[in-house]
Amino acid sequence: MVVVLTGAGISAESGLATFRGPDGLWEGHRPEDVATPEAFLSAPELVQRFYDDRRAALATVEPNAAHRALARLEHALGDAFLLVTQNIDDLHERAGSRRVLHMHGRLKAARCTECGESTHWDGTLVDEPPCPFCSQRALRPDVVWFGEIPYGLSEIDVALRRVRVFVSIGTSGNVYPAAGFASFARAVGARTVELNLEPSLGIDDFVEHQHGPATQVVPAWVDGFLAEREA
Ligand code: APR
Numbered sequence: 630m631v632v633v634l635t636g637a638g639i640s641a642e643s644g645l646a647t648f649r650g651p652d653g654l655w656e657g658h659r660p661e662d663v664a665t666p667e668a669f670l671s672a673p674e675l676v677q678r679f680y681d682d683r684r685a686a687l688a689t690v691e692p693n694a695a696h697r698a699l700a701r702l703e704h705a706l707g708d709a710f711l712l713v714t715q716n717i718d719d720l721h722e723r724a725g726s727r728r729v730l731h732m733h734g735r736l737k738a739a740r741c742t743e744c745g746e747s748t749h750w751d752g753t754l755v756d757e758p759p760c761p762f763c764s765q766r767a768l769r770p771d772v773v774w775f776g777e778i779p780y781g782l783s784e785i786d787v788a789l790r791r792v793r794v795f796v797s798i799g800t801s802g803n804v805y806p807a808a809g810f811a812s813f814a815r816a817v818g819a820r821t822v823e824l825n826l827e828p829s830l831g832i833d834d835f836v837e838h839q840h841g842p843a844t845q846v847v848p849a850w851v852d853g854f855l856a857e858r859e860a
Contacts, residue, residue, distance in 0.1 A: 630791040631706055633699060634810055635714045635721070638799020638826055639843045643690045645718055649801055656683070665775045677755040680770040683717075684736045684751070692724035695798065695847035700725035702851050705858075711788045713781070715800060715807050717772050732779040732807065738771035747771045779806065789813050796822045796850070799843050802830035811835060824850055 637647035648655045655663070656679070662668050663679045703710045703726055712729045714721055717736045721729045739750035741760035748761055750768075757766040773779050789795075795814035802808045811834035815821045823835040824846045832838065839846040 630788055631702070631710050631794045631796070632785075632788050632792045632810075632814065633702070633710075633712045633796045633798065634800060634807060635699070635712065635716060635798045636800025636807070637716060638801075639695050639847070640690075640693075640716055640718050640720050641799065641826075642695070642842060642844045643693045643720055645686070645690055645720075647799075647801075649803065661775065664772075666777065669769065669774070674755060677753075677770075680736065680772065681753040681755050684753075684770075687718055687720075687736060690718075690720070692720040693844050695843035696720050696724035696726070698848040698851040699798075702855070703728055705855055711785075713785055713788075713807070713810075715804070717770075730781040730784060732773070732781050732785065734770070734772035734780060736770065736772065739768040740771040741765060741767050742769055743767040782806065785810070790817060792817065792819045794822065794854075795819045796824065797829070797831075797835070798824045798847060800825070800829060802832075822850065 641647050646656050648660060658679065663676050669676045699712060710728055712721060712726055714729060714731055715733045717734055719737055737750055738747050739754060740747040741763060743765040744760060744763040746762040754768050754770065758768060759766055760768055789810060792814050795811060797811055808831055811821050811831050815834050821835045823829060823832060823838040825840060826842060827840055839850060
């Protein structure tokens with residue numbers, strides 16, 4: 630089983646800001662001011678507008694060569710592949726990936742805080758549209774904020790117990806549980822690979838690493854890996 634974990638760095642060259650830029654801000658905001666349940670309670674309009682802007686920005690960007698390389702890898706490996714992303718953008722899907730688990734949710738989904746249903750969402754939420762299921766005006770972005778439980782943890786756990794190759798791409802290793810996957814993978818005997826612009830916080834958990842822009846290092850690694858398998 631090959632498990633790939635991606636973070637904001639894979640979408641950086643498509644034009645989406647990473648969370649922890651050089652100034653420590655995410656699109657001008659401290660993450661705790663826009664990405665916590667407390668922020669949503671105290672400043673719902675600011676938070677909704679922030680995510681509405683991020684959702685609208687998706688229409689202005691395209692997947693890059695790194696996203697496409699992972700779609701190629703999935704095509705070659707089929708069932709023996711899982712892509713776990715911390716990203717809330719839809720660039721993996723637009724590049725052709727299908728086995729994608731969005732552990733931090735998706736910008737293009739809204740969840741009702743009254744009835745709990747989640748639905749595909751392309752528009753805005755700041756104007757408090759009614760939930761298509763229960764009609765309450767209680768929709769929020771279906772993303773996982775700090776202090777909330779990520780999606781898909783049991784599916785990820787099953788995959789990590791069978792992982793032979795674990796590849797971490799474009800993530801700083803700041804946020805758990807994702808930041809702990811590499812050490813788990815290593816403990817079960819997997820080959821662990823980091824492809825990132827710079828060494829992440831978890832660099833010691835990786836037996837291989839390539840540091841550089843994702844659009845260069847990811848396609849090169851995927852091509853090398855597929856050639857190795859065929860040899
Ligand atoms: N190519 C490869 N890596 C890059 C590139 C690039 N072009 N540009 C930046 N990076 C690297 C950075 O060096 C950094 O290590 O991507 C990483 C991005 O780290 P973060 O901004 O911390 O993003 P991420 O790790 O995805 O954050 C995890 O934190 O705020 C929460 O829920 C949010 O999912 C997010 C989580």
